[in-house]
Amino acid sequence: MTSRSKNAVRSYETEIEKSREESNWKKAVELAQQLKARSPQHESLAHFLIGEGKLEAYLEECAPIKENVERAQRELSEARGYLTLATDEAGKKAGVALDSHLLLGKLNYACGAYDDALKHYKLAELNTLTEKELPVRSLRIVAESYAIKGLCLEQTALPGSTSRYKQAERESEMIRSFEVSSELSLLYLQRCARCAGATLEAALLRAPLLHIRAGRLHAAIDRYREMLTAVESVSTQALRLTLARQLAEVLMRGVTGQVYQAPRKVAAPSQLQGTLTRRREEYVSEGPWKPKKYAGINQFVPRNEYEEVLLLLLVGEAMAVRDAVLSQSGEFSAARDHSLQNAVAVADLLALAAVRWGQLALVIESLERAMKFSFGCAHIWRQRALATAAAARAAPAPPAPPLPGSAAWGASVRALGVCRRAAPLLRHDAALRLLAASTAYRAGWIEEGIELAEEALSIEEARGGVLLARCYLYCGIGRQSKAQKTNSRIEKEADNDTSLRMLLKSVELDDNDHLAFYHLALQYIHLGMLNEAMDATRACLRARSECGGGLRLAAALWGAACAGVRGRRALAAARLAHHHYPGAEWPLASLAALQLVWESGEAALATGKELLKLLNGADGEVDTEHTNGYAELDALSDSQHDDTHSNRDAASIRAESAGAYRVERALSEGASSQSQAQAAPRARPPLAEHRAHAWLLLADLCLRLGRVNAAAGCVSEAASLTPFSHLVFYTRGLVHAAGAEWPEARTCFQNALAIHPTHLDSIVQLGATYYSLGWLRLAERTLREAGALQPSRADTWRRLALVLAALGEPGAAADAAAAALALHPLLPLAAPPAAHLPL
Structure with missing residues (x-):
């Protein structure tokens, strides 16, 4: 590389080397000109240093891109002359000819002369350079030379008659140039705290992309891993974030199952030498041109693509949050926007990966950390609203509006609060308001949900959006739920009329929406229009044959008829619902009730026992998705099952239903706290309530079959799970009534009404x-x-x-x-x- 100066110019050499390492090119050129004037025998060295200084000074001002080619051709002529002078015989003797050819390749690349740049790299014999320790400046020159060579090979096209072998050889040479450049670049960045520059960053990111383009996915993944296992430095922090994000994208898009290959663990120095050490972490390097890599005995190695993707995104998210610009000053606007863009990209990928695998908590934590630097960022707030709403939907909820202070109630409050905060930032986002309305309906806040749904409707009506039908649907659901909630006949009739009008409009706008037909059928049932309800139910099942709500309505409507053919249809609908929702309880409950009427009591009892076995097989918690079976219907009026045991009142949610549920819960918790020291641990709600309902269903079946003693035993089992449920008192009253024990029956019915007055x-x-x-x-x-x-x-x-x-x-x-x-x-x-x- 560059020869050392003689003793007479040693002081100049020291100053020049310092200026080169600090990229102080103006001073380096001045010192080189003084060296030339004072020591004519070092003229070739001075020519090289002057040409280098003028070239680098220009490139610091103007990037080597196509838009600057003409300017480079004008302003780099002087630098070209000095570097060309340094390639003569005197330059070879002085040891600067090799470096001059490398810099001339860089100069020609900036001027758009890609073939000339490749010629200079060929004269420098770049491919045959010996791997040895290099000074920092020389390390950068060689790294940039390999990078530019690869970029020039990409820019120069081969003739159409070139053989495939030549094309493959050229592609292989191009990828090798980028790989060598990336390794030298990482080593350079580890040895100095300077920016990599556009050329080196392009080389670092280009090699894996070329592997992907050529169909070598595992080679691309290995290249990313090689770069990410390099020891981090101040200069590589932003680059590592980009590499981690890109590797996560590659793994999420193209790697699944057997295609995935776990990364290899880097051997620690103690393992390489066969000795033991207690040091937790060591750095290893495989050669003078290889960057140092992390190696440790306790190093974590992902076992599958899920672990690796989440690890990459969590590390990337930590780096993005760490590098975020918190200052709101105008001078930091560009840096703030750039850091926010990086954080948003990582957060979006983390949301895709984590939600796919049910890790909503990770998404919410990530978005909450992003709140400190994303003031007024509509996208972050929208993502957070979506995540909190999904978490509220996934939270285990009792079969009634959740109790204040419970986990489900807290999740709903949080989701609705975030949606409310995000709405002003997204003034024309109807989907966000529909999501908030759905959350409000599920939490039992009907009026607030109607308000949000009407806001969404006004937005979509103003612009004729694609969600107009769904807005009418949610407005209809809200009015439907409000009508079932109120006891005022005038308000009930008004809300029912509004709900029917909204639902009919929704069906008119989108005749393929099974949810709209389902709620329309439900509304017809509330109004007593059973023929119209049957037509709407058929339309719902035509749109989506496995719709749980549609199947349930079909079973109920056919089961209410007296004709035998319809009875068989009701049984078929219940069995089909059980096939689609094998983990849900309601298909078995409906099937048992229908079997009692249309088949036999023994068949109904067998189905009831199957239901109880299903609930007893649950491992301490209820699968809310399968328990409701049709939870996707977003229908408060049909998704709340506080009165599921009563086939009359189940579809008529009263204002006191939530209060009755709270009284039952308070009494049951009080009873359990008093007997906790003596009794075995009770099943966790809401599992205990579902088991109790199953026992009450069996009690119903036994009563219909005239087995009063068996029914009494079933009620006792239900009472041990929910001792103060109004349904337990109600069913116990039926048992006493079946035995003509009228005073005891009266007491039981009065106790049931004391808890649930309506x-x-x-x-x-x-x-x-x-x-x-x-x-x-x-x-x-x-x-x-x-x-x-x-x-x-x-x-x-x-x-x-x-x-x-x-x-x-x-x-x-x-x-x-x-x-x-x-x-x-x-x-x-x-x-x-x-x-x-x-x-």
Whole structure:
């Protein structure tokens, strides 16, 4: 490389070398000119130093890109002359000819003369350079020479008649140039704290991309790993972030299953030498042109692509957060935008990877760390809103609006708060508001959800967006839920009319949306329009045959008919639902109820036992996705199952439902805390509640089959799980009623109503119990209260007709009987008034 000066010019040499390493090219040129004037025998060395200084000074000002080619041709003529003078015989004797050829290759690349640049590298015999220790400046020159050679090979096209062998050889030479350059670049950056520059960074990033283009995916991955295992320095921090992100993208896009090959662990020096050491970390280097690499006994090595991707993205996210610019001053605007762009890119990749594997907590933590430097960044806030809403959706929730202070309630509050904060930053984002509305509906905040859905509707109406049908759907769901929540008949009718209008508009705009048809069918059921509900259910199943809500509605509507063919269809729908949702409980519950009517009691009992076995097989927690089966329906009015045991009231959520659930939970927790020292640990909610419902279903089946003692045992099992549930008291009252134990039945129904004052089945059965006890006026008042709560229930009017007839009021009894016939004309009026189950 560059020869040492004689003793007479040693001081100049020292100053020049210092200026070169510091990239102080103006001073280096001045010192070289003084050296030339003072020592003519060092003229070749001076020519090289002057040409080098002028070339590097220009390149610091103007990057070697195509837009600057003409300028480079004008302004680098002087540098070209000096470097050409240094390549003569005197330059060879002085030892600067090799470096001059390398710099002339760099100069010609800046001037767009790629073939001339390759000629100079050929004259310098770049491919045959001996690997040995080099000074820092010489190390950079050689690294840039290999990088420029690869870039020139990319820019110069081979003739069309060139053989494939020549083309492959040229491609191999190009990749090798980039690989050697990347190794020398990393070594250079480890030895000095300077910026790599555009040329070296291009070489570092280019080699793996060429491997990918050639179809050598594993070679590209190994190249990324080689660069990432190099010891980090101040100069490589930003580069390592880019490499980690690109490697994660490659692994996520192109590597799955058996294609993946785990990285090899770098052997520590103690392992290489066969000796033991207690040092936790060592650095190793495989040669004078190889960068130092991390090596340690306890070094973590990923075992599969999932671990490696998450490790890369978490490390990249830590580096992006560390390098973030926090200052809001205008002078740091460009740096702040650049750091934010890097952080956003890594956060988006982390979201893709982590959500795919169910690691929402990682995404939320990452986005929360990004909050400190992403003030006003709409994208970060939107991502955080999506992540928190997904976490709230995934949180285990009881079959009612979550209790304040519970994990599910906290997740919903958090998600809704983030959505509210993000909305002003995204004024025209209807999807974000629909997401917030869905979260509000699930948490039981119906009015707030309606407000958000209407905001989304106004946005989409203003611009005619593609989400207009879904906005009408969410507005209809909100009104549907509000109608089921209120007890005011005027408000209920108004909300029902609005909901029906919104849902019909949604179906009109998108006739392939199974959710819209499902909620339309549900609304028709609420309005008593069963034929229209059946048509909407068929449309829902045509749009999506495995829709759980559609299958459930089909089973219920067909099961309510009296024709045998429809009974078989109802059974088929329930079995199909169980096939699509094998881990859900509701298909088995529906199937058991239908089997009791259309098959046999033994078949129904067998299905009930299968349901109980399914719940008992759960390992301490409920799979909320399969438990609800149709949780994707986003329907508050059908996704809350506080009254699932009652086939009448399950579709009619009252305002007191949430309060009743809270009372039951408080009483049950109080009872469990008192008996905790004596009793075995109880099953964790909501698993205990689902098991209790399964036992209550078995009790129903046993009662219908006349097995009163077996039903009593099932109720006792349910009471041990949820001792203060209104459904337990209700079913126990049915057991007493089946045994004609009317005072005990009355007490049980009253206890159920004390917890859930509007549980309709308990009110009707209490009225029937009063009738059996001979308390006719109490029976009349209770049944009229039930009729006021739910006027469309036929058995309420049937029982009231019998009570009025016993009171000697034939006119009023006839009116009640006519109402019962109008609501359910096929139901016999002579059924026993105190039947142990609601019809």
